[in-house]
Amino acid sequence: MVLLGKALALDDGFPHARVLIVTDRIDLDEQIWKTFHQCGKEPQQAKTGAHLIEMLRDPHVAVMTTLLQKFGAAAKDARQFRIEDENLFVLVDESHRSQYGEANIQMQKALPKACFIGFTGTPLMRKEKSTAEKFGGFIEPAYTIRDAVEDKAVVPLLYEAAMSCRR
Numbered sequence: 001m002v003l004l005g006k007a008l009a010l011d012d013g014f015p016h017a018r019v020l021i022v023t024d025r026i027d028l029d030e031q032i033w034k035t036f037h038q039c040g041k042e043p044q045q046a047k048t049g050a051h052l053i054e055m056l057r058d059p060h061v062a063v064m065t066t067l068l069q070k071f072g073a074a075a076k077d078a079r080q081f082r083i084e085d086e087n088l089f090v091l092v093d094e095s096h097r098s099q100y101g102e103a104n105i106q107m108q109k110a111l112p113k114a115c116f117i118g119f120t121g122t123p124l125m126r127k128e129k130s131t132a133e134k135f136g137g138f139i140e141p142a143y144t145i146r147d148a149v150e151d152k153a154v155v156p157l158l159y160e161a162a163m164s165c166r167r
Contacts, residue, residue: 001091001119002035003153008089009041009063016087018061020114022107023093024068033065049073056083056111068092071106081110088114 005019021036023029029045036043046052046066052074055061074081090111107116117139148154 001093002032004117005036005063005089005091006041014087016059018059018063018085018088019091020056020064020066020088020111021091021093022066022068022071026067028093029065029067036063036065046070049076053081053083056085056088059085068103071103071110074110075106083111084113085111086113086115090114090116092116092118094120 001021005021008014008017009019011017021032023032033043033045041063043063043065044055044061046055046064049070049072052064052066052070055064088111090107092107145154145157149156
């Protein structure tokens, strides 16, 4: 998410791009916020729902991180929480879980012109819930764990089965 966010934030083809990275866990929000400092854009982290609204309304805030839950708080804090920014890219982590229901409705109402990009390791492929359909397909080519290991972005993850034998 940080790599795509960085590419969007720094791409000359999107001179007014703004990036909002949405996660569902405090520790992941912290990790992404800290990691983004190294990309040349200063990220701002939403502290409350009201702060999220404030950041989204400020066109000078280019990179933001927030928790999914802050959208619910923001919707309660503001009668008219609607940001019509077509330069906004919303990167949603665990999109297979968070984008079917009230959270998705709040996000779509609040950011009707934003470009939503979903991230998931376990996309839903059912007729009634398809992560690929929800987000307009997959970004190709896929960047796999093998690619990340080859790029030295991550270290290999090895599993060793532990078996107990009885005799």
